[in-house]
Amino acid sequence: MSEKILVIGANGQIGTELVTALRNQYGAEQVIASDINNPAYAIRNSGPFEFANVLDKENLHHLFHKHQPTQVYLLAAILSATGEQKPKLAWDLNMNGLIHVLDLAVEFGTAKVFWPSSIAVFGPNSPKQNTPQYCIMDPNTVYGFSKLAGERWCEYYHAKHGLDVRSIRYPGIISWKAAPGGGTTDYAIHIFYEALKTGTYQSFLSANTMLPMMYMYDAIRATLSLMEAPAENISIRSSYNLAGMSFTPAQLAEQIKQQMPDFSISYADHDPRQAIADSWPQSIDDSQAKTDWNWQPEYDLKRLTEEMLKNLKNSLNL
Numbered sequence: 001m002s003e004k005i006l007v008i009g010a011n012g013q014i015g016t017e018l019v020t021a022l023r024n025q026y027g028a029e030q031v032i033a034s035d036i037n038n039p040a041y042a043i044r045n046s047g048p049f050e051f052a053n054v055l056d057k058e059n060l061h062h063l064f065h066k067h068q069p070t071q072v073y074l075l076a077a078i079l080s081a082t083g084e085q086k087p088k089l090a091w092d093l094n095m096n097g098l099i100h101v102l103d104l105a106v107e108f109g110t111a112k113v114f115w116p117s118s119i120a121v122f123g124p125n126s127p128k129q130n131t132p133q134y135c136i137m138d139p140n141t142v143y144g145f146s147k148l149a150g151e152r153w154c155e156y157y158h159a160k161h162g163l164d165v166r167s168i169r170y171p172g173i174i175s176w177k178a179a180p181g182g183g184t185t186d187y188a189i190h191i192f193y194e195a196l197k198t199g200t201y202q203s204f205l206s207a208n209t210m211l212p213m214m215y216m217y218d219a220i221r222a223t224l225s226l227m228e229a230p231a232e233n234i235s236i237r238s239s240y241n242l243a244g245m246s247f248t249p250a251q252l253a254e255q256i257k258q259q260m261p262d263f264s265i266s267y268a269d270h271d272p273r274q275a276i277a278d279s280w281p282q283s284i285d286d287s288q289a290k291t292d293w294n295w296q297p298e299y300d301l302k303r304l305t306e307e308m309l310k311n312l313k314n315s316l317n318l
């Protein structure tokens with residue numbers, strides 16, 4: 001039977017590129033993009049689109065009934081920085097949106113569900129270096145503990161209902177095709193735009209703030225690898241640690257200077273996102289993903305910087 005894939009949150013930073021990758025793999029008409037916002041041009045003109053509101057279970061029920069999806073990717077979420085400005089909305093959307101989708105996937109017999117978690121599930125007392133799959137997890141952002149609770153719900157629906165739901169703890173994801181939305185790691189995207197437009201950037205994170213990061217190409221590749229792996233290979237039903245690279249704003253700036261010697265960086269003080277970043281790990285142990293589904297990143301900081309500058313120059317006509 002051919003796949004019918006529903007992507008909820010298709011207009012977001014990850015959703016935009018996931019829809020394209022899924023349409024390339026399964027055929028455009030097999031992938032329904034959905035979002036609460038108007039579709040971006042590339043999404044609207046490359047296959048079917050539906051309006052979706054993850055807080056409206058009736059709306060979601062209609063989409064499941066109409067399309068009978070064999071796979072569902074739920075990407076709609078409120079990220080870390082925005083979540084601290086709108087804590088109750090972030091909890092409601094991140095939590096109830098997931099529970100609605102898990103319930104409907106069971107009701108309609110959806111074969112596989114993907115839901116993104118984040119390294120934000122770790123907190124101040126989690127190990128900072130090579131943070132393991134299992135350890136103390138005391139996230140102190142609404143985004144972080146909504147993702148931690150969501151991981152528990154995913155494991156519960158797998159155990160109690162046999163639902164094949166799979167998840168990845170994404171690091172900060174860097175891309176150029178779609179704007180990021182309200183994250184703490186967004187500095188690592190904004191810096192490239194500012195480097196090309198003005199030659200300088202003021203970072204809202206301090207120079208030595210080390211965070212786990214990944215280029216979007218690797219994040220999409222990991223997501224598809226996880227979803228295509230045989231179910232018997234999946235040993236983690238909460239969410240897999242995943243790592244690409246780790247770097248600081250100062251190291252990223254140095255890498256940009258290799259390509260743009262006149263680039264300069266400065267640092268803002270007292271940005272609320274600093275405390276969020278300081279609560280997160282600096283590097284991640286993703287050995288379980290390597291073992292279970294042969295994960296290997298392909299991008300390091302040098303290659304990421306080259307790709308971002310090259311592609312943004314083109315897309316910004318600079």
Ligand code: VAH
Pocket residue numbers: 079080081118119120143170171172173182183184185186
């Ligand atoms: C955020 N980009 O900054 C997201 C991500 C690990 C960070 O979850 O909130």
